[in-house]
Amino acid sequence: MTFAPKILNWYHEHQRDLPWRQTRDPYKVWLSEIILQQTRVAQGMPYYLRFVEAFPTVHDLANAPEEQVLKLWQGLGYYSRARNLHATAKTVVEDFDGKFPDTYKGLKSLKGVGDYTASAIASFCFDAPEPVVDGNVYRVLSRYFGIDIPINSTEGIKYFKELAREVMDSENIRDYNQGIMEFGAIQCAPKKPYCLLCPLQESCVALQENKVDQLPINLNKTKIRNRYFNYLVLLDDDGNTILEQRTGKGIWQNLYQFPLIESERMLQAKELRPLINENNTVPETESLSLYNNEPVVHKLSHQHLHTQFWILKTSDILKEGTPWEEIGGFPVPVLIADFIKTLKI
DNA sequence: AATACGGGGAT
DNA sequence: ATCCCAGTATT
Numbered sequence: 536m537t538f539a540p541k542i543l544n545w546y547h548e549h550q551r552d553l554p555w556r557q558t559r560d561p562y563k564v565w566l567s568e569i570i571l572q573q574t575r576v577a578q579g580m581p582y583y584l585r586f587v588e589a590f591p592t593v594h595d596l597a598n599a600p601e602e603q604v605l606k607l608w609q610g611l612g613y614y615s616r617a618r619n620l621h622a623t624a625k626t627v628v629e630d631f632d633g634k635f636p637d638t639y640k641g642l643k644s645l646k647g648v649g650d651y652t653a654s655a656i657a658s659f660c661f662d663a664p665e666p667v668v669d670g671n672v673y674r675v676l677s678r679y680f681g682i683d684i685p686i687n688s689t690e691g692i693k694y695f696k697e698l699a700r701e702v703m704d705s706e707n708i709r710d711y712n713q714g715i716m717e718f719g720a721i722q723c724a725p726k727k728p729y730c731l732l733c734p735l736q737e738s739c740v741a742l743q744e745n746k747v748d749q750l751p752i753n754l755n756k757t758k759i760r761n762r763y764f765n766y767l768v769l770l771d772d773d774g775n776t777i778l779e780q781r782t783g784k785g786i787w788q789n790l791y792q793f794p795l796i797e798s799e800r801m802l803q804a805k806e807l808r809p810l811i812n813e814n815n816t817v818p819e820t821e822s823l824s825l826y827n828n829e830p831v832v833h834k835l836s837h838q839h840l841h842t843q844f845w846i847l848k849t850s851d852i853l854k855e856g857t858p859w860e861e862i863g864g865f866p867v868p869v870l871i872a873d874f875i876k877t878l879k880i
Numbered sequence: 881a882a883t884a885c886g887g888g889g890a891t
Numbered sequence: 892a893t894c895c896c897a898g899t900a901t902t
Contacts, residue, residue: 571898572897613898647900651898725895753894
């Protein structure tokens with residue numbers, strides 16, 4: 536028995552009962568796939584359930600304000616997924632009469648839908664013979680066939696896609712694609728795979744050559760940038776504060792935060808003072824005090840954010856301010872949400 | 881061809 | 892600490 540039948544047999548024995556596997560509704564499958572990009576099933580599951588509850592159809596999602604979509608997405612990360620999710624829902628409703636494209640090419644044209652996701656939706660919903668290649672598939676194929684081409688090189692991406700196409704089962708593409716990913720997630724895991732009771736052990740090249748723990752090859756040298764954030768938490772006598780929406784290019788686009796002063800290093804109060812006065816959105820303050828003596832270090836994949844929260848009390852009334860009780864309704868980064876939880880006013 | 885883009889869980 | 896997760900878009 537060759538590769539694909541063994542994967543299918545294993546899948547029929549070991550598959551998890553996941554809600555997006557009980558439907559061929561392209562909307563729900565698409566929603567699950569966007570949520571699961573670079574995200575573990577356990578982390579994405581509650582978000583999927585909340586999104587389906589809040590937006591049962593693509594029309595409901597398209598008609599929602601972006602802020603509500605971002606709020607539901609809060610904590611999941613990679614927020615461009617949420618913005619593209621919303622934009623694509625509008626596209627599907629306005630340009631495609633509420634119906635998702637049913638081909639790889641049509642799906643791939645949607646914002647936030649790349650090679651993997653287009654293949655996944657096309658095969659899961661429409662039985663299109665398109666192989667999925669995600670992190671699980673890279674691992675399974677590189678080990679079973681003993682391929683040491685880096686999976687994140689241009690050559691590797693092309694090579695593994697072609698290999699995946701050669702070994703797939705076109706007649707059972709839905710279960711096969713689900714199966715190889717599930718096999719990678721459960722059986723052929725990154726650390727400590729269960730090779731001793733693996734149905735592919737007799738023909739797995741990596742196992743024969745004792746290279747299981749060296750595959751796949753991933754040339755991933757991300758360098759971390761240190762940044763220094765000073766958040767200005769304004770409080771007036773009426774219990775209002777100031778939140779601003781992030782715009783522009785970098786992290787957390789369209790999410791909210793307190794007024795931010797970024798610096799080249801950690802600052803003392805006397806160094807921060809003049810910088811605050813340059814910032815004309817902030818009124819005269821009666822008191823400035825550092826909330827956290829030790830900077831909070833918030834770690835992103837490419838940045839470490841060394842953060843100080845400064846409490847600024849003012850006797851002015853913050854006209855454009857937000858009542859503190861209402862800030863929970865805004866989509867904010869986890870760094871901000873964690874701080875809000877700790878501060879009692 | 882590289883890099884940016886989050887957050888959390890497992891080891 | 893390090894790895895990596897049902898990747899995509901941009902430079």
